[in-house]
Amino acid sequence: MTGAALGVLAAGEWTDGRLYPGTGELLALGRSLDCGEVSVALLGDAPESVCREAVSLGADAVYTASHPLTGDGDADADVSAIAQICGQAKPRVLLFGKTAFGAEVGPRVAFRLGVGAAQDCVAVEAEDESGRVVVTRPVHGGNAMARLRFPDADPKVAIVRGKAYEPLAADGSRRGEIRRVELEPPVVRTRRVETVESRSAGVRLEDASVVVAGGRGLGGPSPFEQLEELAGLLGGAVGASRAVCDAGWLDHSYQIGLTGKTITPDLYITVGISGASQHMAGCSGARHTVAINKDADSNIFKAASFGAVGDWQDILPSFIETIRELVES
Amino acid sequence: MALNIVVCAKQVVDPETPVSAFRIDADARRVVPAPGVPPVVNGFDENAVEAALRIKDGTDAAIAVVSVGSGFAMDVMKKPLSMGADQLVLVDDEAVADLDAAATAYVLSRAIERLGGYDLVLCGRQASDWDNAQVPLGIAETLGLPCVTMAQKVEAHNGGLVVERVLDEGYQVVEADMPALVTVSNELGEPRYPSLRGIMAASRKSPTVWTASDLDLDPARLAPSLELVDLFIPVTDRQCEMVEGEDGQDTGRRLALRLREEKLI
Ligand SMILES: Cc1cc2nc3c(=O)[nH]c(=O)nc-3n(C[C@H](O)[C@H](O)[C@H](O)COP(=O)(O)OP(=O)(O)OC[C@H]3O[C@@H](n4cnc5c(N)ncnc54)[C@H](O)[C@@H]3O)c2cc1C
Ligand SMILES: Nc1ncnc2c1ncn2[C@@H]1O[C@H](COP(=O)(O)O)[C@@H](O)[C@H]1O
Numbered sequence A: 001m002t003g004a005a006l007g008v009l010a011a012g013e014w015t016d017g018r019l020y021p022g023t024g025e026l027l028a029l030g031r032s033l034d035c036g037e038v039s040v041a042l043l044g045d046a047p048e049s050v051c052r053e054a055v056s057l058g059a060d061a062v063y064t065a066s067h068p069l070t071g072d073g074d075a076d077a078d079v080s081a082i083a084q085i086c087g088q089a090k091p092r093v094l095l096f097g098k099t100a101f102g103a104e105v106g107p108r109v110a111f112r113l114g115v116g117a118a119q120d121c122v123a124v125e126a127e128d129e130s131g132r133v134v135v136t137r138p139v140h141g142g143n144a145m146a147r148l149r150f151p152d153a154d155p156k157v158a159i160v161r162g163k164a165y166e167p168l169a170a171d172g173s174r175r176g177e178i179r180r181v182e183l184e185p186p187v188v189r190t191r192r193v194e195t196v197e198s199r200s201a202g203v204r205l206e207d208a209s210v211v212v213a214g215g216r217g218l219g220g221p222s223p224f225e226q227l228e229e230l231a232g233l234l235g236g237a238v239g240a241s242r243a244v245c246d247a248g249w250l251d252h253s254y255q256i257g258l259t260g261k262t263i264t265p266d267l268y269i270t271v272g273i274s275g276a277s278q279h280m281a282g283c284s285g286a287r288h289t290v291a292i293n294k295d296a297d298s299n300i301f302k303a304a305s306f307g308a309v310g311d312w313q314d315i316l317p318s319f320i321e322t323i324r325e326l327v328e329s
Numbered sequence B: 001m002a003l004n005i006v007v008c009a010k011q012v013v014d015p016e017t018p019v020s021a022f023r024i025d026a027d028a029r030r031v032v033p034a035p036g037v038p039p040v041v042n043g044f045d046e047n048a049v050e051a052a053l054r055i056k057d058g059t060d061a062a063i064a065v066v067s068v069g070s071g072f073a074m075d076v077m078k079k080p081l082s083m084g085a086d087q088l089v090l091v092d093d094e095a096v097a098d099l100d101a102a103a104t105a106y107v108l109s110r111a112i113e114r115l116g117g118y119d120l121v122l123c124g125r126q127a128s129d130w131d132n133a134q135v136p137l138g139i140a141e142t143l144g145l146p147c148v149t150m151a152q153k154v155e156a157h158n159g160g161l162v163v164e165r166v167l168d169e170g171y172q173v174v175e176a177d178m179p180a181l182v183t184v185s186n187e188l189g190e191p192r193y194p195s196l197r198g199i200m201a202a203s204r205k206s207p208t209v210w211t212a213s214d215l216d217l218d219p220a221r222l223a224p225s226l227e228l229v230d231l232f233i234p235v236t237d238r239q240c241e242m243v244e245g246e247d248g249q250d251t252g253r254r255l256a257l258r259l260r261e262e263k264l265i
Helices: A021-033 A048-056 A075-089 A100-113 A224-233 A242-246 A312-328 B043-058 B079-083 B101-115 B135-143 B196-204 B248-261
Strands: A008-011 A038-043 A061-065 A093-097 A117-121 A123-126 A133-139 A144-149 A156-160 A177-181 A190-196 A210-214 A237-240 A267-271 A288-293 A306-309 B003-008 B023-025 B030-032 B061-069 B087-092 B120-124 B147-157 B160-166 B171-177 B180-184 B208-210 B227-232
Touching: A008 A021, A008 A075, A008 A100, A021 A038, A021 A093, A021 A123, A021 A156, A038 A048, A038 A075, A048 A061, A061 A075, A075 A100, A075 A177, A075 B147, A093 A100, A100 A117, A100 A156, A100 B101, A100 B135, A100 B147, A117 A133, A133 A156, A210 A224, A224 A237, A224 A312, A237 A242, A288 A312, A288 B248, A306 B248, A312 B248, B003 B043, B003 B101, B003 B135, B043 B061, B043 B079, B043 B120, B043 B147, B043 B180, B061 B079, B061 B101, B079 B087, B079 B196, B087 B101, B101 B135, B120 B135, B120 B147, B135 B147, B135 B180, B147 B171, B160 B180
Parallel strands: A008 A038, A008 A093, A038 A061, A061 A177, A093 A156, A117 A156, A210 A237, A210 A267, A267 A288, A288 A306, B003 B061, B003 B120, B061 B087, B087 B208, B120 B180, B147 B180
Antiparallel strands: A123 A133, A133 A144, A144 B227, A190 B171, B023 B030, B147 B160, B160 B171
16 A cells, blocks of 8 residues: 555544543544544444544544454454455554554554554654654663654554553544445454453552552562552552562552553552563653662662662551551541 | 474563663664673563473474574573473574564564474564564464464364463453464463473584575565664653651651652642
8 A cells, every 4th residue: 555545544442332541542643643534443333422432532534344253352353354444544554552452453454464563652753854654662671762664655553552642632523424344254263262350349550540569579469468458548559560470479460561551640659669671661651659679779769759768568567557647637 | 193383482682681781782773782691582482482391291292493583592592492392493694683573474484384384383472672572473464373362371182272361351261273373471370490301402402503595585575664763771860769767667657748748649
C-alpha cells in the first residue's frame, strides 16, 4: 500500500458495553498526528453505543465487523479481521494499544502486510518537515530509549503503551460514520478450552491513585499483609516486583514493570524494591515515588521524591501507624 | 516417533548489568557491554529450553537450539546443551547480526526449515535487549504456524498441544495441532541448573555452524523495516529528599508526617 494511504486507523478494544480507556488514548494520539481521517476498528459486533462513544472521543469513522470469531481473543481471527479492515481503510498509520490483543495482533498484521511494527511506543510523532512518522520506545529494559523512523511504506504500525496519551474529553456532539464491514471468514487454528480469572478484589492496580508495592527485600509473603493494610488506609492497591511474583509470594497479576503492569499513580510507595530498570519501566509515570530500602545506593532512590534508608521492619510499623492517625483524624 | 522441538535462543547483553554500568555509544547507536560482564542466553529463552526439557522428561523428544547472530560466546551459548538439549545450531555471520525483528524472523525461519521436520517451535516471549516481542510472531507468520503466546505451561501429546497462557489477570488454556509455535514466559518457572554430567556432555558436543550463504537468503529481506535514528539514556532529574529520624521508628513517623505536609496523603 503506497500513495493513496491517508489517515489513522486505531484497532479499538471494548468490553461490557464500554470502550477500553486505552482506545480513547489512541484516538487522541491519532488526532494529534493530523494526517487525515481518524477511524477506529471495533471487532466482535460492537453495539451502537460503543461506536458512538468512540466518535465522541475523536473517531471520524467506525469500522465494525461482526464475524462471530473476531474480537473474542482468537488472535488468528483478529489478525485476519484487522488486516482486511486495513485493506479498506488504507491508513497511513495503524495504532494498537500495548495490551494482550495489541502486542500480538499488531506485529502479526504488520508481518502479514509486509511492513514493520514498533512495540511499546511511548511517543508517535510526525516529523515537522517531511511528515515522516517517528516513534520513541524504551529498549534494554528501559535503560535506553530508541527513536525509530518508519520508511514510506504504509501502514506504519505502532503498538502504544497505555497512559502515554491523554484521551480527549468526550464530546457527544461530534459526528462520525459507522461502516459495517463484511469479513472473509478467518481460519482459526487455536482452540480456547478454559479461562481462569484471578482478578483481585478492590481497586485495580492500573487505575489506582495510590500503589504500595513490595520487593524481594520483604523476605517472604507475610509482610504483604502490612502493605495491604497500608494500601487499605490510602484507598490504594498492592503491587510487587517480579522477584516477588517469581518466588510465588504473590500471583503474577501483581507484577509492576516492563513485563508486568504499567501504573501511573499519584503516589507510589515501595518497600524493599531495588528499582531495576525493568521495574521502573512500569512505574516511571508515578507522580511521586517514596522508597524504603536499607541500601542508600539503591537505584530506587534515583526515581524517588522521598526516601528512608533502613530495615523496613523498623520503619514500616510506625509509618503505617502514623498514616492511620493522620487519615482517621 | 520422537517429537522434534526447536528452541530459538538469543545471546544478549546481561540485563542485570547495574544501571550505573550501562553505557551506549550514541554515535554508533549501540550498547557498549560493561567490561567484565559476559553476555547471557536471553532469560525467557532459558524458560523456553526448560519447557522443551519438561516435554522431553515425559516423552521421546529431540531438542535443537537455534541462534542467529555473530560473536557468540561459546561457553554461554552451550548452556542449553548442558541443561539437556541435543543440538546447538549457530547461524554465525556478520551479515545476520543486529538485524531487526522482521529480518531476524526471516533468517530463523530459513534455519528452522533447513533443520528438517519439526513439530514445535519454542521461543522466549521477548529478548531483553531490544524488548521487541516480535520475532516469534514473524516466524509463525512466515512458516504459517499456529501461534500461542505467553505460555506458563506447555504439554504435547498425540500431535496436539495444550498450553496455559498467562493473561493480565489469570490464565487461559489453549489447544492447537502441531506443528505450532509457542512463546514462553518466566511464569513457567525457573530453568533447571545444568548437572555436572550435562556440562561434561555439552563440552564434548560442538555446535553446527551455518553462515548466511548456507541459508540461501534473499538480501532484500534483510533490510531493516525501521530506521534507528537515535539511541540515548533517559535522564531522570528527580532529587530524592532523604527523611532521617533518631531510629527506624522515628524515621517511619517522620516520613508519614512529611507526606502529609506535601498533601500526598
Ligand atoms: C526481560 C526482563 C523483564 C523484567 N521485567 C520485570 C518487571 O516487569 N518487573 C520487575 O519488577 N522486574 C522485572 N525484571 C527483573 C528485574 O531486573 C529485577 O531483577 C527485579 O525487579 C528485582 O526485584 P526486587 O527489587 O524485588 O529485588 P532485588 O533487586 O533483590 O532488591 C531487593 C531490595 O530490597 C532491599 N532490602 C533487602 N532487605 C531489606 C530490608 N530488610 N529492609 C529494607 N530493604 C531491604 C535491598 O537493598 C534491595 O534493594 C525483569 C528482568 C528482565 C531481564
Ligand atoms: N537472533 C536470534 N536468535 C535466536 N532466537 C531469537 C533471535 N532473536 C529473537 N529470537 C527469539 O525470539 C524471541 C523474541 O525476541 P524479540 O522479538 O527480539 O524480542 C526471543 O526470546 C528468542 O526466542
